[in-house]
Amino acid sequence: MTEAIRILPTTDAAIDEAAALLRAGRLVAFPTETVYGLGGDATDDRAVAAIFAAKGRPSFNPLISHIPDVARARELALFTPLAEKLAAAFWPGPLTMVLKRQPDCPVSHLACAGLETIALRVPAHPVAKRLLEATGRPVVAPSANPSGRVSPTTAKHVAEGLAGRLALVLDGGPCAIGLESTVVDATGERAVLLRPGGVTLEALEQVAGPVITSESDPDAPTSPGQLASHYAPALPVRLNATDVKPGEALLAFGPALPGAAVTLNLSETGNLEEAAANLFALLRALDRPGLAGIAVMRVPEAGLGLAINDRLRRAAAPR
Numbered sequence: 001m002t003e004a005i006r007i008l009p010t011t012d013a014a015i016d017e018a019a020a021l022l023r024a025g026r027l028v029a030f031p032t033e034t035v036y037g038l039g040g041d042a043t044d045d046r047a048v049a050a051i052f053a054a055k056g057r058p059s060f061n062p063l064i065s066h067i068p069d070v071a072r073a074r075e076l077a078l079f080t081p082l083a084e085k086l087a088a089a090f091w092p093g094p095l096t097m098v099l100k101r102q103p104d105c106p107v108s109h110l111a112c113a114g115l116e117t118i119a120l121r122v123p124a125h126p127v128a129k130r131l132l133e134a135t136g137r138p139v140v141a142p143s144a145n146p147s148g149r150v151s152p153t154t155a156k157h158v159a160e161g162l163a164g165r166l167a168l169v170l171d172g173g174p175c176a177i178g179l180e181s182t183v184v185d186a187t188g189e190r191a192v193l194l195r196p197g198g199v200t201l202e203a204l205e206q207v208a209g210p211v212i213t214s215e216s217d218p219d220a221p222t223s224p225g226q227l228a229s230h231y232a233p234a235l236p237v238r239l240n241a242t243d244v245k246p247g248e249a250l251l252a253f254g255p256a257l258p259g260a261a262v263t264l265n266l267s268e269t270g271n272l273e274e275a276a277a278n279l280f281a282l283l284r285a286l287d288r289p290g291l292a293g294i295a296v297m298r299v300p301e302a303g304l305g306l307a308i309n310d311r312l313r314r315a316a317a318p319r
């Protein structure tokens with residue numbers, strides 16, 4: 001049985017309706033420049049609980065609160081000098097900062113998984129910004145997919161995974177970046193990279209100086225809920241392929257290896273931005289019954305390649 005799902009183009013009327021639904025405690029999926037988010041009122045424990053339920057997400061994994069500007073962010077969290085610098089450089093955009101909650105922060109403790117910190121992001125997508133303005137409250141939004149599966153970069157992807165579990169999807173077309181935001185702990189003097197994403201490590205370091213990563217410091221924390229297996233297609237995924245085995249589909253990068261049952265290319269010219277934007281949609285497209293698995297060619301570990309490889313490693317991790 002396929003459940004009906006309402007998908008609306010992003011007219012002013014649709015955005016206002018979505019905002020009203022959010023204020024009434026309902027869930028709405030909306031586009032951001034990274035991936036589609038499954039939004040709920042961050043100050044409403046029941047809406048937050050409904051998000052965890054809709055995704056089948058372990059509740060110890062905290063959510064990002066989205067706000068339309070840095071002034072609204074300062075009302076929710078204590079800004080360090082580092083946070084001010086990062087906000088000035090990367091907001092609006094694909095950066096999430098983890099900061100200490102303000103003592104009177106109205107965001108649900110469930111959204112923060114009981115932590116004294118909160119993750120904040122000001123998205124750059126005009127529809128997300130308008131929706132946040134119209135809602136007038138912080139909106140928590142994890143990627144709009146069942147927990148552990150491939151993240152959605154179109155409204156159709158959202159419908160495939162979550163039909164029947166939300167009131168409305170705002171269709172803003174495909175996401176420009178295609179990978180989730182970079183998550184940085186900005187509570188201290190030095191930035192700690194918790195999840196690679198749309199802002200590259202190189203760009204962060206230009207603004208914030210040396211960043212602590214799990215590479216530079218094996219004891220460095222990562223985001224709670226950075227579960228090993230994630231973003232997982234149903235088929236097994238084999239990384240750094242230098243050949244194609246019988247029956248395998250190929251996810252190519254640059255000139256494709258020969259011999260695959262089906263080949264899709266992240267970027268024929270080896271462009272990492274193009275590859276990031278294509279990653280989740282192509283993983284979905286190759287995830288078809290009757291194939292032996294998905295072989296993935298090597299993607300360089302630089303720039304957006306860090307985030308792409310992070311997602312690919314999780315897609316390939318033992319389930």
Ligand code: TXA
Nearest residue numbers: 034037062063098117118119142143180181223224225
């Ligand atoms: O691009 C994105 O960030 C998308 C769009 C919709 O904004 N959202 C997204 O949300 O990817 P989600 O829930 O899939 O990822 C949130 C990440 C998780 O890795 C979580 O552990 C981390 O942020 N996080 C949230 N709150 C945190 C906190 N207080 N401390 C450390 N990590 C936190």
Ligand code: MG
Nearest residue numbers: 142143151180
């Ligand atoms: Mg996600």
